[in-house]
Amino acid sequence: MPELPEVETVRAGLSALVQGATIQGVTVPYPKVITGDVEQFKAQVLGCTFERFDRRGKYLLFRLSNHHTIVSHLRMEGQYSVEPIEATPHKHTEIIFKLTDDRALMYNDTRRFGRLQLVETGQEGQAVDGLGKLGPEPTAAYLKLDYMVKIFQKSHRMVKPFLLDQSKIAGLGNIYTDEVLWQSKIHPESLTDHLSQEQIAELRTNIIAEIKRAIAEHGTTVHSFSNVFGKVGEFQNKLEAYGRVGEPCHRCGTPMIKFKVAQRGTTICPVCQIKQ
DNA sequence: TTTATTGTTGAGTT
DNA sequence: AAACTCAACAATAA
Numbered sequence: 001m002p003e004l005p006e007v008e009t010v011r012a013g014l015s016a017l018v019q020g021a022t023i024q025g026v027t028v029p030y031p032k033v034i035t036g037d038v039e040q041f042k043a044q045v046l047g048c049t050f051e052r053f054d055r056r057g058k059y060l061l062f063r064l065s066n067h068h069t070i071v072s073h074l075r076m077e078g079q080y081s082v083e084p085i086e087a088t089p090h091k092h093t094e095i096i097f098k099l100t101d102d103r104a105l106m107y108n109d110t111r112r113f114g115r116l117q118l119v120e121t122g123q124e125g126q127a128v129d130g131l132g133k134l135g136p137e138p139t140a141a142y143l144k145l146d147y148m149v150k151i152f153q154k155s156h157r158m159v160k161p162f163l164l165d166q167s168k169i170a171g172l173g174n175i176y177t178d179e180v181l182w183q184s185k186i187h188p189e190s191l192t193d194h195l196s197q198e199q200i201a202e203l204r205t206n207i208i209a210e211i212k213r214a215i216a217e218h219g220t221t222v223h224s225f226s227n228v229f230g231k232v233g234e235f236q237n238k239l240e241a242y243g244r245v246g247e248p249c250h251r252c253g254t255p256m257i258k259f260k261v262a263q264r265g266t267t268i269c270p271v272c273q274i275k276q
Numbered sequence: 277t278t279t280a281t282t283g284t285t286g287a288g289t290t
Numbered sequence: 291a292a293a294c295t296c297a298a299c300a301a302t303a304a
Contacts, residue, residue: 003283058283076282076300092301111301113283130284157294165294166284174282263296265281 002074004138004171005214007058009233010080014060015053017082018105022049025098033094033107035117044068044118045097057134057170061124069121071128072107078114081106134170138211143169148204152192159195160188161262163207171211175242178267180206182241187275188261188268194276213238241267 002010026042028034034041045064054061062070072078085102095116097105107116117128125132136142151168162168163177172180181188183206186199195203219233240250245258249269258267 073284075284077302109300111282111299113300129286155293161295164283 002058002076002078002219003173003176004055004058004211005176005217005235006219006233007060007074007171008055008215009219010074011053011055011060014050014062014080014105018050018099019053020049020051021099021101021103021105023047023097024100027096027098028094029089029096030094030112032112033109033114033116035115041116041118045070056124056131057137057166058173059124059128059131059134063121067121069119069124071117071119071124071131073115074109075113075115076111078107078109081108130166133167135166135168136170138169138171138207140208143204143208145201145204148200149197152195152200155192157192158189158261159186159192160264160266162192164262164264169207172207174264174266175239176207176210176214178241179239180210181273182269183210185272185274187273188266190276199276241269243267 023045024047026045028038028042031038044066045068048064048066048068050062051065052063054063058073060072060074062072064070083104083106085098085104087104087106089096089106090108092110092112093106093108094112094114095107099105107114119127136144136147152162155162160177160181163172163180164174178188180203184199184203186195186203214235217233217235217238219235241256244256245267246255248254249256249272252269252271254269254271256267257270258265260266
């Protein structure tokens with residue numbers, strides 16, 4: 001499931017492989033992948049060059065040479081691959097950008113949840129609601145401690161769904177949320193306004209460090225994630241909570257337990273992570 | 277056959 | 291009004 005580090009890994013791969021390439025044709029075997037008018041999308045991107053690949057939260061932003069941007073969200077299982085232009089599309093290929101250098105950029109999505117939308121560059125926030133409402137990136141430069149303390153203290157929600165809320169902090173999903181809560185010894189059902197300033201500070205430090213480490217390891221492959229080169233990430237070997245139900249906690253040895261928090265599978269150490 | 281899984285959205289509720 | 295909750299979306303594996 002691509003969260004921020006996986007999306008960043010895809011961005012870096014696209015940047016390395018496709019930056020500067022020009023679109024000579026587009027086919028859309030699964031038209032629903034496009035939000036908006038498909039014919040208009042095809043007409044507008046034809047002949048454009050991919051000038052740059054940006055990312056905001058879990059959204060990919062393909063900057064085109066005609067002052068438009070393709071906003072691409074991978075949702076659950078979206079993947080990009082670069083292939084020879086005559087390559088046969090996969091079973092779940094939803095869009096194919098044929099490039100003038102005889103390669104093709106394909107988007108594949110077994111769950112069919114991901115979407116692409118063409119917007120005017122600079123208007124992404126207005127055109128894509130979730131993108132406009134994103135909270136700060138989980139980095140030291142953007143995620144300030146006073147902001148964290150402020151939003152935690154004025155809310156009464158459980159900390160896990162709060163961290164999953166992209167409008168508070170951008171980019172965290174189910175995996176990294178379980179990881180940082182384990183690292184911070186915080187129970188996922190603790191209320192945000194019951195946490196001490198020290199706990200919020202530690203949580204912030206762990207979020208920033210964890211995202212940075214996961215990006216350095218090219219993301220986590222739990223189900224199907226692979227980057228543009230078809231390679232899996234390396235971070236799944238370093239997970240301390242997610243997927244470790246029944247296995248001993250790496251701090252205290254207690255078997256990890258799993259239950260639902262706000263409809264999401266959640267793995268914790270029942271000894272280390274005590275509800276506040 | 278049923279259930280769990282995942283991120284975001286939009287409808288509905290407090 | 292703003293904050294929050296939850297079902298829906300699609301496909302697959304167990």
